[in-house]
Amino acid sequence: MSGKKLIIGNWKMNGGIGHVELAKAIIEGVNGVNAKNVDVAICPPFTLLPLIGQVVAHGKVSFGAQDCHTAASGAHTGDISAAMIAEFGAKFVLVGHSERRANHNEASALIAQKARAALDAGLVPVICVGETEAERLSGDAVPIVLSQIAASLPIDCTPEQIVIAYEPVWAIGTGRVASTQDIEEMHKAIRDSLNSKFANAQIIPLLYGGSVNAANAEQILAVNNVDGALVGGASLKAPDFMDIISAAHSIVG
Ligand code: PGA
Numbered sequence: 589m590s591g592k593k594l595i596i597g598n599w600k601m602n603g604g605i606g607h608v609e610l611a612k613a614i615i616e617g618v619n620g621v622n623a624k625n626v627d628v629a630i631c632p633p634f635t636l637l638p639l640i641g642q643v644v645a646h647g648k649v650s651f652g653a654q655d656c657h658t659a660a661s662g663a664h665t666g667d668i669s670a671a672m673i674a675e676f677g678a679k680f681v682l683v684g685h686s687e688r689r690a691n692h693n694e695a696s697a698l699i700a701q702k703a704r705a706a707l708d709a710g711l712v713p714v715i716c717v718g719e720t721e722a723e724r725l726s727g728d729a730v731p732i733v734l735s736q737i738a739a740s741l742p743i744d745c746t747p748e749q750i751v752i753a754y755e756p757v758w759a760i761g762t763g764r765v766a767s768t769q770d771i772e773e774m775h776k777a778i779r780d781s782l783n784s785k786f787a788n789a790q791i792i793p794l795l796y797g798g799s800v801n802a803a804n805a806e807q808i809l810a811v812n813n814v815d816g817a818l819v820g821g822a823s824l825k826a827p828d829f830m831d832i833i834s835a836a837h838s839i840v841g
Contacts, residue, residue, distance in 0.1 A: 597823025
């Protein structure tokens with residue numbers, strides 16, 4: 589995604605009605621920065637989607653959900669479809685986050701179906717991939733992540749329809765960040781593999797996620813082929829999230 593950065597906040601299972609104030613603070617902050625080359629989105633829990641949809645309508649921030657079902661509707665107690673998410677004006681939906689892969693046994697084939705359901709509902713799936721610590725130590729992180737991507741992309745998707753987030757599992761919520769060399773190596777490998785699949789793969793935003801914070805954002809966002817960040821913990825504090833957005837702004841304007 590040349591020349592633009594995308595910063596997505598993943599609130600995970602955090603936030604009640606009071607967190608609408610957090611969304612408002614982020615919207616106000618983003619409106620004030622005038623960062624025309626930085627796109628910002630927040631992904632609150634499902635319960636906040638209608639409220640966040642209302643406040644986001646007044647600003648330049650978009651929003652998304654953290655998961656969706658593969659079906660558009662039906663007998664799936666407790667699940668939420670992509671169409672339900674889209675109805676509130678959402679733009680994105682995360683699919684295949686490592687916490688869902690681990691906690692709900694989600695495999696890449698299922699992620700591809702969820703991403704397809706997202707596309708069918710007019711949403712942009714943010715397809716998440718990443719190796720575990722054991723996989724990193726085994727030296728196979730790159731082929732493992734590339735095979736996750738190959739199996740998690742829906743058949744017939746096009747580059748303008750998707751976002752990919754590389755999040756090393758061992759870096760999520762731990763305060764440990766991949767080295768810029770490792771991030772660069774992985775993002776280049778991902779880009780190369782996408783280039784062999786698509787004619788215009790350079791437009792696919794490749795986000796890095798895993799303990800991105802105000803202090804390390806600028807360094808990470810400056811890495812080749814890093815088009816943005818998927819931010820967990822630091823997206824729950826408006827000043828920290830704004831610092832990450834400002835870091836992106838300082839790189840691309
Ligand atoms: P973190 O989470 O920034 O708290 O490490 C990132 C994510 O899980 O998307």
